[in-house]
Amino acid sequence: MSNPLNNTPCKKPVPLFRLIITWALMFGLTIISMFSGNVFESHEIAAPIGFIPVVILMLTTLFKCRLLLLDFLELRHVAPQWKRGFFFAILVITGMVLAAYALAFGI
Amino acid sequence: MHPPDKDSDFYEVYLKEIRTEKNEERLPPDISRQNLDPIQNSQSAWGPLDALPGNPMMWILIISELMVFGLLLAGYCVKFIENPELFTNSQAQLNRLIGGLNTLILITSGLFAALANETSKENKTSLTRAFLSVTAALGFLFLALKFYEYSEKSALGISIETNSFYTLFYLMTGFHAAHVIFGLLLLGLVSFYNRHENIQTACAFWHMVDLIWLILYPILYLVR
Structure with a gap:
């Protein structure tokens, strides 16, 4: 019986436009993250940004990492178990940060 | 000898060589096909990492x-x-x-x-x-x-x-x-x-x- 993780990686070139769209999406999501984190405020802000902006930050991080894994690291055509495994690892990290934030500020 | 990486230029050559060798041995086609495909073979060099x-x-x-x-x-x-x-x-x-x-x-x-x-x-x-x-x-x-x-x-x-x-x-x-x-x-x-x-x-x-x-x-x- 063959191993379900053992499939053939796709050797077809990734279309150029897909790479550029991936880059544009990641670029846009980073700008959203920067706005959510009040990066463009001129003065130093020590006040907490709140739970919802932190959720937005973690969601944009998850989505950016997913795009990078699928298109830049070429995992789009490998066995789904690999994709799920890497995505789960990122999900654990972002979930951990959200839980820590909720605990620290008593949300 | 370890098989070359699937993405390397030598992988196709490697597969052809194996096919030739197996044809020379005149194995039944169903058996030889099983052995020829290292992707299907559970004893591949790196296991799931080969994917x-x-x-x-x-x-x-x-x-x-x-x-x-x-x-x-x-x-x-x-x-x-x-x-x-x-x-x-x-x-x-x-x-x-x-x-x-x-x-x-x-x-x-x-x-x-x-x-x-x-x-x-x-x-x-x-x-x-x-x-x-x-x-x-x-x-x-x-x-x-x-x-x-x-x-x-x-x-x-x-x-x-x-x-x-x-x-x-x-x-x-x-x-x-x-x-x-x-x-x-x-x-x-x-x-x-x-x-x-x-x-x-x-x-x-x-x-x-x-x-x-x-x-x-x-x-x-x-x-x-």
Whole structure:
């Protein structure tokens, strides 16, 4: 019986436009993250940004990492178990940060 | 003898050689077909890692790095829960804009690394080298901004020993910067030894560095 993780990686070139769209999406999501984190405020802000902006930050991080894994690291055509495994690892990290934030500020 | 990597130029030759050998042995076609396909063969050289693009050793490194940074971030979360005010006040002194610019720089360098990987599949050597050069130039720009950020903090009297936030900040960003330097060395190396497998492996390492920063930036600079 063959191993379900053992499939053939796709050797077809990734279309150029897909790479550029991936880059544009990641670029846009980073700008959203920067706005959510009040990066463009001129003065130093020590006040907490709140739970919802932190959720937005973690969601944009998850989505950016997913795009990078699928298109830049070429995992789009490998066995789904690999994709799920890497995505789960990122999900654990972002979930951990959200839980820590909720605990620290008593949300 | 270990089979060559599936993405290497020698893999097709390797498969043909095996087929020829097996035909000479005149095995029944159903049996020979089973043995000829190393992908279907459960005793492949790297097991499930064979399914991943590039050198499997690089994937072992990528998984290890994710675990190391995951554990460092777990430590960061624990200290954050213990003293959120200290972390929030310390983080306010970071230059969030430089952190954001560095994220955009690494994402763009990732695009050029992916383009280099694509052109190397078609043996366009000069174009591949050009893309690798742009990737490396953006990597140097990332390091220059990181150096500026560190010197800015140093001028304010902030160091790794200032408090637990800065200990973890310098540990994680410094370790990441060391990976950027190693990635630049790898990019330089594969621009000379430019077989597709080498370029794919170096680019995978570069994307891993990119992936780690995508996680570090919002957590260290923005979540407060």
